[in-house]
Amino acid sequence: MSYPADFRYSKDHEWIKVEGGTAKIGITDYAQKSLGDVVFVELPKPGAKFTAGSAFGTVESVKAVSEVYSPVTCEVLEVNESLASAPETINTDPHGAAWLIKVRLQTPAEVQSMMDAAAYEAYIAEKDKEAHA
Amino acid sequence: MTEKLKRTARHISLGESLIFERSVPGKRGFELPPLDVPAVDSAAVVGAEFARSRVEGFPEVSEIEVIRHFTRLSTWNYAIDYGMYPLGSCTMKYNPRVNEFVARLDGIASEHPYQPVELAQGCLKILWALQQILLEVTGMDAVTLHPCAGAQGEYAGILMIRALLTSRGNPRKKVLVPDSAHGTNPATAVTAEYAVENIPSDANGRIDLARLSSVVNEDVAALMVTNPNTVGIFEKDIAAVAELLHSRGALLYMDGANMNALAGVARPGDFGVDVMHMNLHKTFSTPHGGGGPGAGPVAVKKSLEPFLPSPVLVQRADGKLNFDNNRPQSIGRLRAFYGNFGVLVRALAYALAYGPGMRAATEDAVLNANYIRKNLEDTFELPYRQPCMHEVVFSDARQRKNGVTTMDIAKRLIDYGFHPYTTAFPLIVPGAMMIEPTESESRAECDEFIQAMRSIAEESATTPERVKTAPHSTRIGRLDETTAARKPILRWKPQ
Amino acid sequence: MRYLPKSDSERREMLASIGLEKMEDLFISIPAEYRLTRPLSVPGPLSEKEIIDYFRARGSENAFGYSSFLGAGVYNHLRSVVTDALIQRGEFLTSYTPYQGEISQGTLQAIFEFQTLMCQLTGQEVANAGMYDGSTATAEAALMAERVTGRSGIVVARSLHPEYRQVLDTYGRHAALQFSEVGFTATGQIDLSAIRAAVGPATAAVVVQSPNFLGVLEQVPAIAEIAHAAGALLIVAIAEGVSLGAVKPPADADIVALEAQSFGLAPSFGGPFAGVIATRDKFVRQMPGRLAGQTVDSTGRRGFVLTLATREQHIRREKATSNICTNQALCALAATIHLSLLGPQGLREMADQNIAKARYAATELAKLPGVSAPFSGPVFNEFVLEFPRSVKILNKDLLREKIIGPLPLGNFFPDLTKRGLYCVTELHSRAEIDRLVAGTKRALELPI
Structure with missing residues (x-):
């Protein structure tokens, strides 16, 4: 799966897609x-506020639990309710239908310090190399 | 096919529905003696507000159907009584039948926890005798039998540490846990309001003393260690670890899950441990029963004695035993009544059977593990090469090259007539294969296991698909755990 | 030693094959100064016969041959020999937690059946299998209520079993739960107006027991209404499960903490028993303890697995819902077999006999001069009577007639020394009850 060029990525494998003053956040194909x-999937309630780097929810597989960290300081506007009944969407469409939360950005400049698609792909290639070493 | 073992053969395994699906209205499996007092209308006695018309959805089946139902279900389980059950860290040893017999005796099973203490001296003597044995085996100063299981014992132990440190003026903030620890350790520390800091092991799988020294500061309340640790290796620096902690006002907690390597050979109290729990369903042979009941006594040094859970068993001047409820510094009560008494009875029966000969059991357990290690070290990767204690940890590094993982090998063992070993634990060994044979395995059983493991290793090279798709002989194949978790069905529902 | 399957020559050969001479060499990794150089100073070894003799002797030092009217969280009920025969099958007794689904279907299906029985019994949607006992289930229920509501206030009925209350205190202290207590009225039931006053926006749950420690049934729907109006949950603890054969289940409760001892488990001096947490589907991921779920294998056959394990300590470690690891599986199996034998009719008849016998005993005892029933609320098989003298003195006199009398409530409530809690079950014969009444009459006639 390709990593969309208009997204930004975090080292914890979250993506963010900015649309004006708001943004959608999800986890990457690599993470899923x-x-x-x-x-x-456990998600916060609309209205909740998070600082950059704090956990806002969890994603569970059968034998693992992973926290999901907000890459930016934000307020939650909307959560993806459809994931409650169809968590498998995260496996099938992580960069699209399986967005987790929609937020209002508090400090839009934070997004600029995140990786772009090329940098993220290099980053995960490095991760894979480490794992096989 | 290269299955060299003639250990197993296929036989008929009967199918069986849910007990609810066997139900036919009007049948019953139990009858009460006739009522010998005036009958009353229950609904009138409790009142319409409280009266229940009937219990819906309960099965209506006869006695023989209950027998067949549960007997058939039982045959779908593997068990120690079938053969070797080498689950590392679980100490699946023989569960002596006399223990079951004595736990059910009239005068033992029949006793009520609130009967007058002068009519409970037999029960209290059993508890007292077991306490004395556990103190001698551990080299500690005081012990409580209250905790229901190891995890609750850990909870009690950490609460006592918190209470002692609080009495010294500062409960502190953190509990250190090696990365090789059991999952209950960090879970327990958090339940007792401590933050957890994971300590990486050194290249030999042991505690790194220098590293430890750099993190033990005035925020650290305790270190929780398992010894021998979860890679089956004795922490040779344990006394130095204890000294380091003590010099900085922290305590040493030992998870006694692996006491089967030490009973009669070495005593935690002698090498600096301040508090430890034991799992009687491991070292002291009480049956696992498919997941309990257990019992998790906690032994402590003198400094922690005032904080033991309440009540504490005491001997009066006249020799009679009693419970002391007046324990102002106690961490409190952990459960109603006095511990899993029936489990404690079994543990005492086990200890009495061996007496000082408990050491021989420990020796055989360590001998079996080293024998298996020696015979499989050419076949499987051994991440830590030191002599092991009662269990040995290999990894799937060689087999993984053919796409075969520890889980696949474990599942393939089932076809060979063994229970799998522990997979994927400890977390510090990628692809861990954790094997604990216990003293209950004969040389012949160990040899068969070794042969099975070698044969599977060979299959992993020649016919890896055969291993990856195992087990092939069970009545049911690998189960869809994903659907079970996504759309949980946790009960049968009446139509 | 009869449990060790090796001959000495086998031991020597095995040692030699790993390059060692003697057993001591196996322990070289333990520094010499910490190796024990003497035999353990412990009793034994004993043969099978001697072990049996030892425990028979201990049994004879207990209340053997006494007639007992104690309940208070531990109940003596009829148990079929079938239950004990089945749970002693090695496949159940000597198997581990069923992590390996392919060779643990027996235990897994039995757990699933247990969960179902507990739901049917309690009127709840989902039940675990299980907790250590009723007291720890109650404490875990309170912690669960804190997770669900994000609040930390717990309003507890004074009529909750005092030892359950103590366990709540131990667990709650380190989870920063704030407890407040609500008393009972002349009916023996919780004071509804006092709960109304006690609950508020910080209340996570109201905790009551029914039948409560005084034997009286609580008005669960009314309590639920008050709790829910404050946005709090209602936790109902049930120590005497047989009551559910004749009493409405606490369907209005949000969490039920049940002790399953009454279903086929011996009193055994207080354990091992089996606790259960039953709740609503929507809280399942906040629930501690083990769960078996139905699924299919690769060929579509029905099978069972442990599920939602990510709540548990072995995966979530420091973020688990609880540190619990065992689940009293064999006790839960005993309860499953016992309830399958009883069926709805057997459980009903057992409950009815408890009501009838307790009623008979209470009526006959209350006829004695000076004896009165202080609480007017409906009861199941336990009831409180008040005497003109201390219950402890009365009990001393009864002991001489080989009768263990009521539990002195003064043991737990210093203001209630003249009240005693009786339990009468289907196991008490009319003759035994009559003997209790006659003995009590004689005792009360003695000068103090």
């Missing part, structure tokens, strides 16, 4: 592959 079949 390492988790395996996702069975449950």
Whole structure:
């Protein structure tokens, strides 16, 4: 799966897609592959506020739980309710239908310090190399 | 096919529905004696507000059907009584039948925890005798039998540490846990309001003393160690670790899950441990029963004694035993009544059977593990090469080259008539294969296991698909755990 | 030693094959100064016969031959020999937690059946299998309520079993739960107006027991309404499960903490028993403890697996819902077999007999001069009577007649020394009850 050029990426494998003053946040294809079949997603309530780097939810597979960190300081506007009944969407469409939360950005400049698609692909290639070393 | 073992053969395994699906209205499996007092209308006695018309959805089956139902279910389980159950860290040893017999005796099973203490001296003597044995085996100063299982024992132990440190003026903030620890350790520390800091092991799988020294500061309440650790290796620096902690006002907690390597050979109290729990369903042979009941006594040094859970068993001047509820510094009560008494009875029966000969059991357990290690070290990767104690940890590094993982090998063992070993634990060994034979395996059983493992290793090279798709002989194949977790069905529902 | 399957020559050969001479060499990794150089100073070894003799002797030092009217969280009920025969099958007794689904279907299906029985019994949607006992289930239920509501206030009925309450205190202290207590009225039931006053926006849950420690049934729907109006959950603890054969299940509760001892488990001096947490589907991921779920294998056959394990300590480690690891599986199996034998009719008849016998005993005892029933609320098989003298003195006199009398409530409530809690079950014969009444009459006639 390709990594969209208009997204930015974090080292914790979250992506963010900015649309004006708001943004969608999800987990990357790399993250869903390492988790395996996702069975449950726990998301915050609209109105919740997070600082950059803090955990806003969890994504669970059968035998692993992964926290999801907000790459930016933000306020949650909307959560993706459809994931409650169809968590598998995270495996099938991580960069699209399986966005996790929609947020209002507090410090839009934070996004600029994140990786672009090329940098992220280099980053995960490096990760893979480490794992096989 | 290269299956060299003639250990297994196929036989008929009967199918069986849910007990609810066997139900036919009007049948029953139990009858009460006739009522010998005036009958009353229950609904009138409790009142319409409280009266229940009937219990829906309960099965209506006869006695023989109950027998067949549960007997058939039982045959779908593997068990120690079938053969070797080499689950590392679980100490699946023989569960002596006399223990079951004595736990069910009239006068033992029949006793009520609130009967007058003068009519409970037999029960209290059993508890007292077991306490004395555990103190001698561990070299500690005081012990409580209250905790229901190892995890609750850990909870009690950490609460006692918190209470002692609080009495010294500062409960501190952190508990250190090696990365090789059991999952209950960090979970327990958090339950007792401590933050957890993971300590990486050194290249030999042991605690790194220098590294430890750099992190033990005035925020550290305790280090929780398992010894021998979860890679089956004795922490040779344990006394130095204890000294380091003590010099900085912290305590040493030992997870006694692996006491089967030490009973009669070395005593935690002698090498600096301040508090430890034991799992009687491991070292002291009480049956696992498919997941419990267990018992998790906690032994402590003198400094922690005032904080033991309440009540504490005491001997009066006249020799009679009693419970002391007046323990102002106690961490409190952990459960109603006095511990899993029936489990404690079994543990005492086990200890009495061996007496000082418990050491022989420990020797045989360590001998079996080293024998298996020696015979498989050419076949499987051995990440830590030191002599092991009661268990040995290999990794799947060689087999993984053919796409065969520890889980696949474990599942293939089932076809060979063994229970799998522990997979994927400890976390510090990628692809861990953790094997604990216990003293209950004969040389012949160990040899068969070794042969099976070698044969599977060979298959992993020649016919890896055969291993990756195992087990092939069970009545049911690998189960869809993903669907089970996504759309949980946790009960049968009446139509 | 009869449990060790090796001959000495086999031991020597095995040692030699790994390059060692003697057993001591196996322990070289333990520094010499920490190796024990003497035999353990412990009793034994004993043969099978001697072990049996030892425990028989201990049993004879207990209340053997006494007639007992104690309940208070531990109940003596009829148990079929079938239950004990089945749970002693080695495949159940000597197997581990069923992590390996392919060779643990027996235990897994039995757990699934247990979960179902507990749901049917309690009127809840989902039940675990299980907790250590009723007391720890109650404490875990309170912690669960804190997770669900994000609040930390727990309003507890004074009529909750005092030892359950103590366990709540131990667990709650380190989870920063704030406890407040609500008393009972002349009915023996919780004071509804006092709960109304006690609950508020910080209340996570109201905790009551029904039948409560005084034997009286609580008005669960009314309590639920008050709790829910404050946005709090209602936790109902049930120590006497047989009551559910004749009493409405606490379907309005959000969490039920049940002790399953009454279903086929011996009193055994207080354990091992089996606790259960039953709740609503929507709280399942906040629930501690083990769960078996139905699924299919690769060929579509029905099978069972441990599921939602990500809540548990072995995966989530420091973020687990609880540190619990065992699940009293064999006790839960005993309860499953016992309830399958009883069926709806057997459980009903057992419950009815408890009501009838307790009613008979209470009526006959209350006829004695000076004896009165202080609480007017409905009861199941336990009831409180008040005497003109201390219950402890009365009990001393009863002991001489080989009768263990009621539990002195003064043991737990210093203001209630003249009240005693009786439990009468289907196991008490009419003759035994009559003997209790006659003995009590004689005792009360003695000068103090």
